[in-house]
Amino acid sequence: MSMVNNTAKTYTGTATSRVDGRAKVTGAAKYAGDFNEGGLAYGAVVESTIARGRIARIDTSQALRVPGVIDVITHENRPRVADTDQAWKDDVAPEEGSPFRPLYDDMIKFNQQPIALVVAEEWEIARYAASLVRVDYEKQPFVTDVYRKRDDAIVVEKPDKLRGDAAKAFAAAEVRHQADYFIPTEHHNPMELFATTAMWDGGGPLTVYDKTQGVQNVQQYLCGVFEKKPEEIRVISPYVGGAFGAGLRPQYQVVLAVMAALKLQRSVRLVLTRQQMYGLGYRPATIERLALGARRDGTLDAITHEAVGVTSQFEEFSRNDTGWSALLYTSPNARYEHRVAPLDVPTSCDMRAPGAATGVYALESAMDELAVALKMDPVELRMRCYSDRDQNEDLPYTSKCLRECYREGAAAFGWDKRNAEPRSMRDGRNLVGWGMASGVWEALQMPAAVRIVMTANGHAEVSCAASDIGTGTYTIMAQVAADSLGLPIENITIHLADSTLPRAPVEGGSWMAASACHAVVATASEVRKELLRLAKLMKASPLADTVEEDVTLSDGKLVSRTQAERGVSISDIMRHGAMERIEKEKTNEFAEDKAHARNTHSAVFAEVKIDEELGVIRVTRVVSAVAAGRVLNLKTGRSQVMGAVVGGIGMALHEETVYDHGFGRIVNHNIAEYHVPVNADIHDIQVIFVDEPDALVNPLGIKGIGEIGIVGVAAAVANAVYHATGVRVRDLPITLDKVLARRPAT
Amino acid sequence: MQDGAAQSDANPAPLPEKMSVTLTVNGTERRFSVLPWVSLLDALRDHLDLTGTKKGCDHGQCGACTVLVDGRRINSCLTLAVMRDGAHVTTIEGLATNGALDPLQQAFIDHDAFQCGYCTPGQICSGIGLIAEGRAKSPHEIREFMSGNICRCGAYPNIVAAIQQAMGTKP
Amino acid sequence: MIPFQYTRANNVADAVRLIAANSGAKFIAGGTNLLDLMKDNVERPTKLIDISRLPLTSVEETASGGLRIGALVPNADLAWHPLIEKRYPLVASAILAGASQQLRNMASTGGNLVQRTRCAYFYDTATPCNKRQPGSGCSAVNGINRGHAILGASTSCIATHPSDMCVALVALDATVHVTGPNGGRTIPFADFHRLPGDTPHIDTNLGPDEIITAIEVPAKGFATNYSYLKIRDRLSYAFALISVAAALELKDGTIQEARLALGGVAHKPWRDVAAEAALRGRPAEEASFAAAADLLLRDARPQAQNGFKIDLAKRAIIRTLTQAARGTPQSQSNKTIQ
Structure with a gap:
């Protein structure tokens, strides 16, 4: 499966512009709510206004009298849906618990829970009618504050075997640091509103355009929920307007849209409002406790990381949050434990580097505090604790160039000019702070299949059910296909995100690049074999005695690897074989390797400037040095990491879903008051991809870059804020009032 | 949604008559009838099948719905179609001429000024408006005057670079 | 959003007549705040009177050396008006500090004055709010109030006024020209907005049947x-x-x-x-x-x-x-x- 090696243009690893760029800059790219055919009816959701209880009475009569209203669906009149948890479990559902079922019964489990769906001829009519649905509740006590349930939280993750005795080693350590850190609930807020357009086709298969990161996951889920055969529901999602994890699980709007379409036998569109998207999943608020014990030389003796995160009362969601601390640095004693606190809220879910963005924020803040206590440069401290083996599993890495990340990042940033003393660097009225942090994520790969249809005119159609949520999947698959098939990229057409296409995992976890591209290569190899078989049948074939391993596709020809003059054009082969098209489908195959750990790493350096008197914080520079194996596209890859840095800046300074715990309700459920960075907040961001050849992780050396870019960013910014001001803010976001309130007396 | 047992036997307020609206959209006169509560954004998307303009918040908080009305960039979600009767509207679908992209569209591709693409039509229309205003020149100014367009994928530095390219202040 | 009739006023007198004739009516100009609130069912007008085409879009010098700014001058145009930039740069700067260019292109000068608080509870019909529903209580007093008032608040309401432009205009001693069924009058800017007291649902001293026609700034602009x-x-x-x-x-x-x-x-x-x-x-x-x-x-x-x-x-x-x-x-x- 090695890449082609010839003089023809190679796309893999270059800065290739997005193949879907033109569609996206002309408005031609269609998202789930953009399909207008089929005489649509429009849905509008009615949400609960209490956090817990039951619906005593729901009166839809007035809503039904609005001209143009077709139906109002509630738990009282909904069509039959599956009644087992198993049927409602999607691929990404937590193992423990009962998935939420919209409009299933009278129980209210969280605020903003959907309790009715109005369907009307026009969306404004549906919205108006939704405001006329009257509800009486029986309210019950509720809790939405994780601190109130901290002590009752349930253990969900801890190591199988403890490494040493972290508590004892901490107590005996020469230098100790212990603190609690807090990450509030955050919402993904992709720019696209969650939307589903369910196309009714006279009782034929239902075509469902859905905003999702996994069309096959949604398709299987819908078949389970509505007790349909696989061929009865098709899910399509050609373009996804961002998701960041919010689209991994099917969201309730797809259930409601399909429910309405099936009940009314009509095409239905349901687009949630921005406000309603705060009733979906979120990054769980997490309390993180770190305890680090070190020797004066900066080597670690003890790492303890305990976390308590939010989940719902009905499902147990968590991701590896604390394990990173025990993995990353050398320490003879380590302990980690993750617990979840069930609250009266929706189930939390994956969001951008789930677990790592939060857990590593805490770890890397604590490491900075330890460096301060040791009076040691923070990069130097990390070098002293550097580990060439996965500390949890005691395995070597397939590759780990984190040292190079520190080195190249520091050099690009100018870290050697840093004065270690807090409040020592200034720019006019501003205190200048330089902070850094490490990042770590997993290099994952999943089974995926690709179909290639090559036609005699030298054009190839490459199909896979994978989604492209903006990450560049279309483009990297086209690059790899072009190189594997020896064709110009213009001759490659990529088809994605249709549940009828070859199997793909959900787009998440940074595994799609490795998974999909190896499937492309595997299938291209089948195409090549078929072309060779046909070529050998040609009279006086120059490839007559060539074996499969010796040929490659290049520049529209099948040629010998060793003797470039021996070759036949694809079109000649296919014409001779009387073939219009060659169609192959193959699943990627990865060699099992339990002897190595597989991770990506980063070093993030941030500069902040903080007005000393007013507390206004600006992140003026970020350098992110990433070691993630082979980067398939330097242009889209850089954008991906840069965007993740922007997300990390938001996490550090802006983002917080604010609850009024008295109402159990989100107060800033909009994108004006839930602050994410705007253009003015973002300045210079430099992305460095450290050279990290990796022959072990997979044949193409791909590790994935979707998550690694955000990990460590919030800590780097927080550490820079400390360096600037001498104020350690341990509860995100770092707003100016926290900096001002806690500033040292002067 | 209202809590409590309000009067549910009362009839809801009647809907008003639909009103005729004429817009010149991307150079073509379009006449349609809508209820007065239809926003310009929903009119474009649902009544004129111009779905390039996106809805990201419906409250003027994100900029995804930015279009040019009589040459000025506005949030199409916060204006009623009936209020714009007679106006000239330019949407993302109207920027390319005979298949040739507007320089800003090309610059967005060149600088990879988007990932998911959902905010992109609004960003580009906003950028066209910005260039026409002729005020924002420096990176500081471009950042500030593009701050009404949120990009959750975080493409901001590339967006600034694309606008500079289209303005001819950066290759 | 509830259904509403839509009509366009032909002139100021027509606008005043139309609004006086319908207690559920509201004027719409830029619409940036009103439509926002209507979509959340906070504002529930039964009739919208579109005043956006009235000829109130000029900026004229007054006999006393000041400027008379038409109520329908868009915020963006006002910020970049040569006379404002030159003589009243404080106003220009304050306008540019607010919202986004798209919103400033839509929002009118008069509308900026009557925009409503962004208090989250005012916007959320599931929670009590004296400003939205008099007598229902103030959720912010014991709730999320990080952004709320520190001056002039009452136990009924601790909301803040969100405008930037108005801060500059009150500093410059502007006056508000309004017209009602009984003719025109002027309101000193400092008296235009109200403190909440026990009537927080009334933001301003503009009469229910009055229309803002202009804002006047006096000669002294403090341009240096x-x-x-x-x-x-x-x-x-x-x-x-x-x-x-x-x-x-x-x-x-x-x-x-x-x-x-x-x-x-x-x-x-x-x-x-x-x-x-x-x-x-x-x-x-x-x-x-x-x-x-x-x-x-x-x-x-x-x-x-x-x-x-x-x-x-x-x-x-x-x-x-x-x-x-x-x-x-x-x-x-x-x-x-x-």
Whole structure:
């Protein structure tokens, strides 16, 4: 499966512009709510206004009298849906618990829970009618504050075997640091509103355009929920307007849209409002406790990381949050434990580097505090604790160039000019702070299949059910296909995100690049074999005695690897074989390797400037040095990491879903008051991809870059804020009032 | 949604008559009838099948719905179609001429000024408006005057670079 | 959003007649706040009277040397109007500190005055709010109030007025020209907005049947020594935690006249003439500015979460006056605060 090696243009690893760029800059790219055919009816959701209880009475009569209203669906009149948890479990559902079922019964489990769906001829009519649905509740006590349930939280993750005795080693350590850190609930807020357009086709298969990161996951889920055969529901999602994890699980709007379409036998569109998207999943608020014990030389003796995160009362969601601390640095004693606190809220879910963005924020803040206590440069401290083996599993890495990340990042940033003393660097009225942090994520790969249809005119159609949520999947698959098939990229057409296409995992976890591209290569190899078989049948074939391993596709020809003059054009082969098209489908195959750990790493350096008197914080520079194996596209890859840095800046300074715990309700459920960075907040961001050849992780050396870019960013910014001001803010976001309130007396 | 047992036997307020609206959209006169509560954004998307303009918040908080009305960039979600009767509207679908992209569209591709693409039509229309205003020149100014367009994928530095390219202040 | 009739007013008299004839009617001009609130069922007009095409879009010099700004001049046009930029740069700066260019292109000068608070509880019909539903209670008093008022609040309402432009206009002694069924009148800007008291549902002293036709600014524009500084949770496109409009007239380093108003701190743009008086005759230096700030904030009262605003307001006042005194007004693009 090695890449082609010839003089023809190679796309893999270059800065290739997005193949879907033109569609996206002309408005031609269609998202789930953009399909207008089929005489649509429009849905509008009615949400609960209490956090817990039951619906005593729901009166839809007035809503039904609005001209143009077709139906109002509630738990009282909904069509039959599956009644087992198993049927409602999607691929990404937590193992423990009962998935939420919209409009299933009278129980209210969280605020903003959907309790009715109005369907009307026009969306404004549906919205108006939704405001006329009257509800009486029986309210019950509720809790939405994780601190109130901290002590009752349930253990969900801890190591199988403890490494040493972290508590004892901490107590005996020469230098100790212990603190609690807090990450509030955050919402993904992709720019696209969650939307589903369910196309009714006279009782034929239902075509469902859905905003999702996994069309096959949604398709299987819908078949389970509505007790349909696989061929009865098709899910399509050609373009996804961002998701960041919010689209991994099917969201309730797809259930409601399909429910309405099936009940009314009509095409239905349901687009949630921005406000309603705060009733979906979120990054769980997490309390993180770190305890680090070190020797004066900066080597670690003890790492303890305990976390308590939010989940719902009905499902147990968590991701590896604390394990990173025990993995990353050398320490003879380590302990980690993750617990979840069930609250009266929706189930939390994956969001951008789930677990790592939060857990590593805490770890890397604590490491900075330890460096301060040791009076040691923070990069130097990390070098002293550097580990060439996965500390949890005691395995070597397939590759780990984190040292190079520190080195190249520091050099690009100018870290050697840093004065270690807090409040020592200034720019006019501003205190200048330089902070850094490490990042770590997993290099994952999943089974995926690709179909290639090559036609005699030298054009190839490459199909896979994978989604492209903006990450560049279309483009990297086209690059790899072009190189594997020896064709110009213009001759490659990529088809994605249709549940009828070859199997793909959900787009998440940074595994799609490795998974999909190896499937492309595997299938291209089948195409090549078929072309060779046909070529050998040609009279006086120059490839007559060539074996499969010796040929490659290049520049529209099948040629010998060793003797470039021996070759036949694809079109000649296919014409001779009387073939219009060659169609192959193959699943990627990865060699099992339990002897190595597989991770990506980063070093993030941030500069902040903080007005000393007013507390206004600006992140003026970020350098992110990433070691993630082979980067398939330097242009889209850089954008991906840069965007993740922007997300990390938001996490550090802006983002917080604010609850009024008295109402159990989100107060800033909009994108004006839930602050994410705007253009003015973002300045210079430099992305460095450290050279990290990796022959072990997979044949193409791909590790994935979707998550690694955000990990460590919030800590780097927080550490820079400390360096600037001498104020350690341990509860995100770092707003100016926290900096001002806690500033040292002067 | 209202809590409590309000009067549910009362009839809801009647809907008003639909009103005729004429817009010149991307150079073509379009006449349609809508209820007065239809926003310009929903009119474009649902009544004129111009779905390039996106809805990201419906409250003027994100900029995804930015279009040019009589040459000025506005949030199409916060204006009623009936209020714009007679106006000239330019949407993302109207920027390319005979298949040739507007320089800003090309610059967005060149600088990879988007990932998911959902905010992109609004960003580009906003950028066209910005260039026409002729005020924002420096990176500081471009950042500030593009701050009404949120990009959750975080493409901001590339967006600034694309606008500079289209303005001819950066290759 | 509830159904409404839509009609277009042909002239000011027509507009006044139309609104007087229908108690459920509202004017719509830019629509940026009204439609926002209608979509959330906070505003529920049964009739919209479109005044956006009335001929109130000119900026004219007055006989007394000031400017009369038509109520329908878009915010963006006003900020970039040559006479405003030259003679009233404080107004231009304050406008550019608010919202986004798209919103400023839509929002009208008059509409900016009557925009409503962004208090989250006012927007959320699932929670009590005296401003939205008189007598229902104030959720913010015991709720999330980090952004709320520190001056002039009542037990009924602790919301703030969200405008930036109005902070500059109140500082400059603007007047509001309105027309009602009984003809026209003028309202001094400082009297236009109200404190909440026990009637927080009434934001302004504009009569229910009156229309704003113009804003007049007097001759004195403080174009040399002014600054508008807005402090917020991100660097643009966010409402103020604190904003300060400061304008000075200096002679040999001594303050001849001063204007000082704050945004983000009260139910109205907060101008304090006592603090201004305290600056008069004083040297343009930090001690004077601090004393004025203390005076302005003498009755400031924090809510549970916004105590920081009092100290921040003082620091912001000092900084803004310093900027004004130096003739180095805050840039709204470069976010460095000199």
